[in-house]
Amino acid sequence: ATGIERLWGFTGTVSAARPEALDNLDADASIAEMAELLRVPPKLLTGRKQKEAIRAARNAQTQQQTQVQLGAEAVNAGKVLSDTDVGGGQNALNMILNGG
Numbered sequence: 001a002t003g004i005e006r007l008w009g010f011t012g013t014v015s016a017a018r019p020e021a022l023d024n025l026d027a028d029a030s031i032a033e034m035a036e037l038l039r040v041p042p043k044l045l046t047g048r049k050q051k052e053a054i055r056a057a058r059n060a061q062t063q064q065q066t067q068v069q070l071g072a073e074a075v076n077a078g079k080v081l082s083d084t085d086v087g088g089g090q091n092a093l094n095m096i097l098n099g100g
Contacts (some may be wrong), residue, residue: 001038004030004034004037007025007033008030011024014030078093082094
């Protein structure tokens with residue numbers, strides 16, 4: 001158990017400079033192994049299907065947040081363009097929309 005903890009601690013330190021270092025470790029396998037070494041009842045660990053459902057929900061939420069952020073950035077870009085005077089009574093947004 002100490003070896004697993006030390007490996008994760010070392011990898012965490014290395015990952016501060018090289019994030020790809022975390023790709024070397026399998027968190028699920030590490031937790032399962034630690035649970036076994038510490039004689040933790042397996043029923044206390046989340047099952048594979050439940051983990052997949054939790055992760056899918058988290059992924060969907062992250063994607064939704066990304067879409068909201070991208071939408072907000074697009075709105076902001078449109079506002080900046082509409083506030084940018086390009087002369088002749090025209091703003092940058094109108095110029096782009098009118099192909100000119």
